[in-house]
Amino acid sequence: MSLAIPQGLDNTVERPGERAPLVLGETTYHTITETVSQIAERPPSIAWLVGFLISATLASAFGLSILYLLYTGVGVWGNRSPVFWGWPIVNFVFWVGIGHAGTLISAILFLFRQDWRTSINRAAEAMTIFAVICAATFPGIHVGRAWLAFWLAPYPSLNLWMWPQFRSPLLWDVFAVSTYGTVSLLFWYMGMVPDLATFRDRSKNKWRRMAYGLLALGWTGSSRHWMRYEKAYALLAAFAAPLVLSVHTIVSFDFAVSQVPGWHTTIFPPYFVAGAIFSGFAMVLTLMIPCRSIYGLEKLITVRHLENMCKIILATGSIVGLAYGTEFFIAWYGQVGEEKFAFINRAFGPYWWAYWTMVTCNVVSPQLFWFKKNRTIPWRIVVISIFVNIGMWFERFVIVISSLSRDYLPSAWGYFTPTWIDWTMLVGSFGLFFTLFLLFCRFMPVINMAEVKATLAGQLHHHHGDH
Amino acid sequence: MSDTQANQVHGTYAEFDSVDTLLAACRRVRDAGYTQTDAYTPFPVHGIDKALGIKPTHLPWISLACGLTGVTIGLVMQCWMNGIDYKYIISGKPFISLPAFMPVSFELTILLASFGAFFGMLALNGLPRFNNPLFSKPRFDRATDDKFFLYIDAKDSRYDASGVAQFLTDLGGQHVDQVVEDDTRLTIPKPIWVIVGVLMFVACVPPLVLARMRVTTSGSPRFHVFFDMDFSPAKGAQEISTLFADGRSMRPDVPGTVASGQFEEDIDYYTGIDFEELARRDSSRATRLVRALRDEPDQTPEVSEADAPSEAPAIVDAPSTPVAPGTVDDTPWLPGNPLPLSSAVLNRGREKFEIYCAVCHGNDGRGNGLVNRRAQRILATAWVQPSSLHQETLYAEQYPDGKLFSTITNGIRKMAGYRAQLTAQDRWAVVAYVRALQASQNATLEDLPADKRNELRKEQAEVLQQLAEQAEEERRRAEATSATVAQ
Amino acid sequence: MAAHAAHPKPADDPTFQLPASISGLASPLGLSGLMLLVVGVLIGLFAGAGGRFTMSAYLTAFTYVLSISLGSLFFVLIQHLCRAGWSVVVRRVAEMMMIAIPALAILFLPILLTVWMGGGTLFAWGDPNFAADHGVPLVTWAEKTRYLNGTWFTVRSIIYLIAWSAIAIFYFSLSRRQDETGEVTLTERMQARSGPAVIAFSLITTFAAFDWLMSLAPMWFSTMFGVYIFAGSVLAAHCAIAAFVFWLQSRGAIREEVTIEHYHDLGKLMFGFVFFWTYISFSQYMLIWYANIPEETEWFYTRQRGPWATVSIMLVFFHWMLPFLGLMSRHVRRRPALVCFWAVYILVMHFIDIYWIVMPEAGSGLGSLVGIITSVLMTVGMVSLYLGGVLWFASANQVRVLAVRDPRLPESLAFENL
Secondary structure (H helix, E strand, O other): OOOOOOOOOOOOOOOOOOOOOOOOOOOOHHHHHHHHHHHHHOOOOHHHHHHHHHHHHHHHHHHHHHHHHHHHOHHHOOOEOOEOOHHHHHHHHHHHHHOHHHHHHHHHHHHOOOHHHHHOHHHHHHHHHHHHHHHHHHHHHHOOOHHHHHHHOOOOOOOOOOOOOOOOHHHHHHHHHHHHHHHHHHHHHHHHHHHHHHHHHHOOOHHHHHHHHHHHOOOOOEHHHHHHHHHHHHHHHHHHHHHHHHHHHHHHHHHHOOOOOOOOOOOHHHHHHHHHHHHHHHHHHHHHHHHHHHOOOOOOOOHHHHHHHHHHHHHHHHHHHHHHHHHHHHHHHHOOHHHHHHHHHHHHOOOHHHHHHHHHHHHHHHHHHHOHHHHHOHHHHHHHHHHHHHHHHHHHHHHHHHHHHOOOOHHHOOOOOOOHHHHHHHHHHHHHHHHHHHHHHHHOOOOOHHHHHHHHHHHHHHHHHOO | OOOOHHHOEEEEEEEEOOHHHHHHHHHHHHHOOOOOEEEEOOOOOOOHHHHHOOOOOOHHHHHHHHHHHHHHHHHHHHHHHHHHHOOOOEOOEOOOOHHHHHHHHHHHHHHHHHHHHHHHHHHHHOOOOOOOHHHHOHHHHHHHOOOEEEEEEOOOOOOOHHHHHHHHHHOOOEEEEEEEOOOOOOOOOHHHHHHHHHHHHHHHHHHHHHHHHHHOOOOOOOOOOOHHHHOOOOOOOOOEOOOOOOOEOOOOOOOOOOOOOOOOOOHHHHHOEOHHHHHHHOHHHHHHHHHHHHHOOOOOOOHHHHOHHHHHHHOOOOOOOOOOOOOOOOOOEOOOOOOOOOHHHHHHHHHHHHHHHHHHHOOOOOOOOHHHHHHHHOOOOOOOOOOOOOOHHHOOOOOOHHHHHHHHHHEEOOEEOOOOOOOHHHHHHHHHHHHHHHHHHOOOHHHOOHHHHHHHHHHHHHHHHHHHHHHHHHHHHHHHHHHHHHO | OHHHHOOOOOOOOHHHOOOHHHHOOHHHHHHHHHHHHHHHHHHHHHOOOOHHHHHHHHHHHHHHHHHHHHHHHHHHHHHHHOOOOOOHHHHHHHHHHHOOHHHHHHHOHHHHHHHHHOOOOOOHHHOOOHHHHHOOOHHHHHHHHHHOOHHHHHHHHHHHHHHHHHHHHHHHHHHHHHHHHOOHHHHHHHHHHHHHHHHHHHHHHHHHHHHHHHHHOOOOOOOOHHHHHHHHHHHHHHHHHHHHHHHHHHOOOOOOOOOHHHHHHHHHHHHHHHHHHHHHHHHHHHHHHHHOOHHHHHHHHHOOOOHHHHHHHHHHHHHHHHHHHHOOOHHHHOOHHHHHHHHHHHHHHHHHHHHHHHHHHHOOOOOOHHHHHHHHHHHHHHHHHHHHHHHHHHHHOOOOOOOOOOOOHHHHHOOOOO
């Protein structure tokens, strides 16, 4: 019997009352398994090897620059009075932001029953975890004596005889980011267990079978297991959804509870969260579009998936733009001198170039997604997404650097200049991120096969139901 | 039942092609009264719980309990740590600041609730379980790919091997087969054991080393990983540093800045010189001085430096340094004290005088302070006795207030400047006090207001009386001592 | 599937009209509401509650009903934006509340009138002596009054009301036209416009919140304020939809079209928005509390003294904690009566929230007995006028309570939660 539904590859038009298919072509359960598994089963392609070599090199540069920093001291960064937060914190916030899309897709879109998440959630979750790893590195080394970073944990120390300062937002950050990393890891891993079992059962090689078997925890696909598994998944989604909000909210608290002009503004929490989702989706698109075409996943990650993500980018980009505007308006409306100055300084001060790069990339470029062509032609999406990523990096740059470099005391004003170590770390963190992602593509199920099969089953059900 | 156990039958399974056939079969099996059944599917099948009669799980309760534990731990931990056990004031916040404790409590709630959901799910499912008899069937590998399996366990009271097989076949099941105990030996390849063993051994080394270090003592010096963190390479004030382009390790003030409260707006007030007058008399010197003062506010471009040639010899102070002939101090010093005089100012001046000046000059200003007395006792050769302040040359007529102020500010000969220790206002107060001290030494009874004179006379009489008594006492004591010595 | 049994009713089927038992309430509710409102205002003005207190109470009541309509408008927009299927059966109820916005514009006139009468009766910035009395530097005040002045305020208010009304009328009329024609393109048109509409809506609502509520304390500012008002409004709208649908269903206007699944979803959304409201209000409080800058803390300081301290604590426990715990369980959310109970409960708390935003700026605490009577009369009056108006409009225009020919109606009818 044939389970295939005949259809074209364009599923971007959805007549009201009908639902466009999310799995295209002559796809069956087995072809889903085949398509996804062969990525990890075939020997790596040249493209993969080249990509891996480049990113691993960059990642090593990251590692070496961290070693150099630890051995020499944080003076190797461009952080100087008055800009003590410099690039490491810019990079930290940037990467944490990137790390928001994965859990958002898994949790919030799950709660909103957006079926299209199933094809992209796995890779997005992986991306989340790798981004959180990159993010957590920066504050870790920013503390100066990184080998004593465990002092941040509230453990009964025989040397210190004291406890951490729980009234500090920086400690909240430690808890938020580590909780987020842990829960995302659980979520990711739990989602992968059935697919790892698929890999296990397909393995021809004893070693491979053993490795995947260990990771799959003896999963059989029993209905009782599935029932509890789905419940656990729903619960994790319900916990992860507010968690996603809380993480970037707490990151925004790092800034907003202070009195630095340009930092202390109450809209920061929702605005940071929107920005994080914005950048996260842009990164998902940047990664998934090449991945999709290299591995031939067009029938599973369809144009419709891409289009939906573009729409989310458009929505969150507009929220971010609205927040920029509100901040500016309230700075004027509030008539507090320092606040007014901070905003004028952002736009027309020494960092005007960063500010206008940010506005162009974050507010103007996503507006191109109003046009359907820009939402459906993959290379255009990639280009816009990259602009969005650049813009979001600059947003953090503008917030951190422009406010710190000119605050209340004009005599203490300064101009931040990054050092070569700063540059190496920024580029190197991308190297680490891509290295981990490429390893993931190589060894793990890139697409959540079980969920896509369930989506396909729903689609078949409707398909048959219509007749 | 030892050798038969190896081939014990666990149950029977049948393979189905699609969700619909599976669901139909499930319902039939349930309706036939089987309870120990299960289905194995590559993805969660909607509606199978009902079809198989599976009861809902208690997982949400486990998760809720964990979450509540998390919020309790979070709140209690923070209140106890920051509010009770280790209190410290930070940014004016109360020790127990509930708003500030919310984020961490929230995160811990989520963390533990998620652990509850994940590990609870594993525990309820009995995972991980690596040896499952089902895994011995190669066909069963497709349960994670595209086939659906219905399984009836041998524990079911209605189980009967051939009947069940027939029943499943009738339901449209393919490849109906019995699942028997997996009799293949549990074979974990040798290399795994070796690797695990080596890893475990290696993992033991660091804790053992640490433990040994904890309990033993060592004579060798401590190992410094980051030498410059243990021994901070701090720079002395005058040393060269490579950190800054100008090579100085001490950082000068930022050009154009003034430390809080140190803005020396009134140049006369801060130098003791009447600059208007100076400009009239010697404009080039005035310009030079002003430039020196303005350009380098931190340095001491003082009169003593800028004017050293004309200045130093002009200072007539101690008998040992006679006035160099032919040099006249023509600086237009401020003749009077710019501070409005009051007893508060004089008291301030006295306080500062007794702190800073009296150690050398003595409380009475006669140049016989503690330092001087000690210097004489140890017969210090290089010691120059501090000037007595009670000499004609230091009185206001010859040594104007401005000049005295300048001397206090910048020092003279061996005396250091007190610019750094005393604010300009305090220095002027000291000037005022010195004048009062000078006046007191030459005062007559007539200088006092009439109503105070009697008081003073009385005091004088009392003091004299006391002195006399003291002398008497002394005498008696001396006699007594000599008497005891004599005995 | 069992749910497939219910099929869309034909457009001329009278089943989905408001039943007489409900439409008959329209005039009594509306008239008595209007009367109470007028009596409330008169008592307030002439029995000594004070002009500012009375008008603040009026603004509270007005904002309360407006926020429900605005939340409903957002609900409708977002369902179109997301092409949601589940919500079709409850969307018309939201549309019925959202179409009240043009009528509410008339109820805004007394506020405009107060502003035009000058002297800062309601908005302190209208007082020419404000700067002098509060020690505000004149330069600052000159800048502020460039924005906060009667003319400009009026212009802006009119823009807000017209824009909201335009969006509401557009969506309402298209949705109703679909009842008759069943054109699928109408849905497509509504979907296509929903993106820009949502953006316009958020921009306008943010600024309306600034102008109408935040500027009651002229020197205070918070960038989050618009989001805060938005969160409360959307929460209130979900509650109002749930309660309204339950009422209609209990009177037989809707039968098995709305199922437990829909209540479950509304319950989830109510739960979610209780959380969101808490998140926003906590963040706003936290940031201001933590930074402790005088310009900002003043607003919360006012609300931490006297009777307002009690109200603030009430909000924490009864606007957040109680409904949060109450709606946490799936069993509660799957019982329509309980969902309706919590919806009404949260609607009451939403009123207290608005009251807590507006009234402390009136400067006379909870008011004397007269003040309390005024507030109660005006609130009850406004709510029943609103309800009466909504019912009257629906029955006069024979509006169906269900979008009977929406192309996604079958999907909504068959909708099942996981």
